Amino acid sequence: MQSVERNLTKDSDTRTTVSELVTANPLIRDADAAYMLGCSKATFWRRVADGTIPPAIKIGGMSRWRFKDIETVIEKAADSRSAA
Template identity: 70%
Template sequence: MSAIHIDPLIRDRDAAGMLGCSKATFWRRVADGTIPKPVKIGGMSRWPQSEITEVIERVKSEREG
């Protein structure tokens, strides 16, 4: 039996906190395509935590490369 991996969905304020920026800056980065668009559930906007982690890893690798 294989384990199911759950990728938590996080709010904009939590994602902004991971990135160390304000919610306003976070939404500007969504608008300019730096951060993926949210998953919409009804009127809620959420991001898979792994996508925010991928953004962090991508910019780290661009800095190092």
């Protein structure tokens, strides 16, 4: 990732850095997951629809993903790249 200190939330009271997320394995928003993957939110949702990314955990009207699940998607892509 380019900047480990990138703030992942917009609220000034709840600033979280990527390094803090790695140790906590929290639920993250689509925008944060898209940032991790280096894509737009629209592309992120297309990957959810085609099954490349696991479906969201729904909490009320919110959609969230486990940080580790997105990390696993990245690891799988890296493994398939090196296998080819």
